[in-house]
Amino acid sequence: MNFQFTEEQLMIQQAARDYAQRELIKDVLERDEKALYPTEHVKNLAELGFLGMLVSEKWDGGGMDTVSYVLAMEEISKVDASVSVIMSVNNSLVCYGLEKFGNDAQREKYLRPLARGEKIGAFLLSEPEAGSDATKQRTTAVDMGDYYLLNGTKNWITNGNTASTYLVIAHTHPEKGHRGINVFIVERHSEGITVGPHENKMGMRSSDTHSVMFNDVKVPKENRIGEDGFGFKFAMKTLEGGRIGIASQALGIASGALELATKYAKERKAFGTEIINHQAIAFKLADMAVKVENARNLCLKAAWLKDQGQAYGTASAMAKMYAADIAMEVTTEAVQIHGGYGYVKEYHVERLMREAKLTQIYEGTSEVQKIIISRSLME
Amino acid sequence: MKILVCLSNVPDTTTKIKLSGDQSALDMAGVQWVINPWDELALTRALDLKEKSEGKIDTITVITVGESLTEPTIRKALAVGADDAVRINLNPTDDYEVASNIAAWVKNNPYDIILSGIESSDFNGSAVGGMLAEFLKIPSVSSVSFLDMEGDKPLMKREIPGGTETIRVPMPFVAIVQKGIALDPRIPAMRGIMMARKKELTVVEPTGEGAKSTYIGFAMPKAKAKVKMIDAENAGQLITLLHEEAKVI
Amino acid sequence: MSVIVYTENWDGKFKKSSYELVSYAHAIASELGVETIAISIGQVPEDQLNVLANYGANKVLCVKNPELAVLDNAAYASAIARAAKANNAQVVVFANNFTGKAVAPRVAVKLEAGMANSVTTLPLSFSPFVVQKNIFNGKAQGKLQINSDIKVLSLAQNSFGIKESNVSLTIENFDAQLDSSKFNTELIEKNTVSGKIILTDAELVVSGGRGMKSPDNWGPLEELAAILGAGTACSRPVADEGWRPHSEHVGQTGKVIAPNLYIALGISGAIQHLAGVSSSKVIVAVNTDPEAPFFEAADYGILGDVNKILPKLVEAAKAFKAHS
CATH class of the missing domain: 1.10.540.10 (Acyl-CoA dehydrogenase/oxidase, N-terminal domain)
Structure with a gap:
């Protein structure tokens, strides 16, 4: 170690x-x-x-x-x-x-x-009726010989408008279930693409989240990634790594809230002393610190396994689930420690609390992570 | 043309100062080390000058007098764009020792311009640049807030009380720089961080003179009396208190 | 044997800080039982020089070599070091100001002397020679022992005070014997703002921070400063936003000042800002936030919006000046 x-x-x-x-x-x-x-x-x-x-x-x-x-x-x-x-x-x-x-x-x-960051990418998996159950893709790509013809709607797409390069998951053979899914590189400004309005979100409000509609979009054949039918595996493998990113994001939201709450508790006075000297607050902070440290260790463990070339799917699911859940808890407590100040925007913690909520939902909800973790126990 | 930037490794400026039990030493446990902020500004300006010099300035070297624990800050200087680095392997005791050892290196490895920050944020020494110039018998310019090349000739402004003087001295010289010389220090990019690994960091043993002074103890400043609050509605009362009680106006 | 003190002049005149410096040098010289010798460079009228006797100078050496018309650090250092050697100086004292920072380190090397800058008190002991100085911008004090035969000190402004002592003074000319070919600082242009109080010299300072809300609100602040005869300063964010010039920025990375009175208006008092002003004799903080760290460092505090309180201060200051 x-x-x-x-x-x-x-x-x-x-x-x-x-x-x-x-x-x-x-x-x-x-x-x-x-x-x-x-x-x-x-x-x-x-x-x-x-x-x-x-x-x-x-x-x-x-x-x-x-x-x-x-x-x-x-x-x-x-x-x-x-x-x-x-x-x-x-x-x-x-x-x-x-x-x-x-x-x-x-x-x-x-x-x-x-x-190089000159262009930005987006990952288009979620659909209005296919969230956690990614096999129920309704977007279709029909093989037209020289090209695929893409039709359907994707929802909650981060970078939906600013991205130049989309990775789109679509069914090419709906009858084959998840083996009939493929992934395509689609250029944002291809004919037939309509980007919906910016979603008015609860948190992470400055990232651009949109729905994207495909209406007879021609996708060159060479833009399919991997063998025919590789799309579902592609999505699952990619999301394994993506979970480390979101887990680390949740970790950051939590540790940011912990830092702000600690700083505030050292400055704010009540009953004649800084509130950090009151056990009610000090113990809250202690609990928050342990949670943040645990989340950090889970994130780093998953990252380390990935860097070592070892299997990390379960580890990243644990990191994502735990970090997201404690982000919600820690930010809520941070608001509580700030009292009335925590409820106004200038003190940042209410924003962190709104942001934390999303980490429990996107790139696999906490419930989906539990499915992954529990399945690893069934093996 | 070659520029040398002298770097000092100091505790992060937000560090809370603690003393050892017998007050004979500072407690440096858990301290995060950074490049002295003024030295970092000097480095930033050196990099700016190199980038717009169209090749006339070919190398920026950074130099530190310190033991191996200073290497992370040296690497950071390389990551933001310094070309190579020298570390004189000595935990220095005072400015005299630092300046003398840098001078010993420079005597065998000449530079056209040497930059140093006006002060170190730890012991608030402000003598290294001037002492270095004297050891080398070259001009020094202090409180420099502007440095640019006019063709091949460097032009400087120094902050004098109530204004500035635009001045020029022949190369080589030492410019002791202060705020204004550059904007915010640079943040290293991934590419720079990767390249820093491959850049040369020469470690040399000290050959300069020893220290002339040494710290023998430390003390914390006396606690201040509690603030006297004045009611905002009667704010004007402050003026009376400043005159009658504090006697400062 | 002697203590040498470099007394800078501004257009042929000394300032209060010069008298503080001579007082300090004289106090050391008295302990050592030696003479206090002031060095004055350039043209200073005799009546000005004679005033130095009131603070303990036994002798003034007037150096008028033409090489010293412009501040060339090396030339000044040569002149002062030569005078120090000629008078067998044990201690050489500078102010910890612009010129002191430029020249003292070079003098130290010429005299193979250990140096302490920003010294705040008389030496704690003379054998061994130990001085106390600010470190970490006043967050702590260090006791520095200087082991060389000659010691070079620079005194933090306003830390010792002016002490009168009447001695008789002689004025001598001193030829620094400079080789003009060696010194070539070329002064191209000089820009000074006349009439404005120089911040580092100011005895009273009024300073504004982000709590001022807008650069348009500086009128009453400047008015208050003008009434009190104070310099104006600002916090770092204000300078970075371009609300005020960088020359007004006080704090760890800006100017470090030690006036008799520092009035902080709408400045929270971040540790970096306090580092630049904590040596002020009296501090006033005005802020809307009762938890602002400045209230911990201040002697007087007013809780409230600066833009509402400033007019009241201006009014009171006007009334005060009218009656005094």
């Missing part, structure tokens, strides 16, 4: 912290209030290499390990989960999927600009 981070991992953590505490903090409240997309921040983070940090150097990525990714995601999410979800989707769903399962031509054309 070795709990020591490398010099590089620490440098990446510090870089992410510096960017978050120096830049993201400046306008996070305004972006949340007005649901503004963080255009400048995405550009800056791309220049710093955060948007493709997991992609190998060969394909213009940062070539960093997953442990560094967890550290960076935590720091960014402490301040702004809207920004970190953009980073997470691009890194651990789109770039990871393309690098791991795409061919060289696809990597050359689509992965490079995504790894």
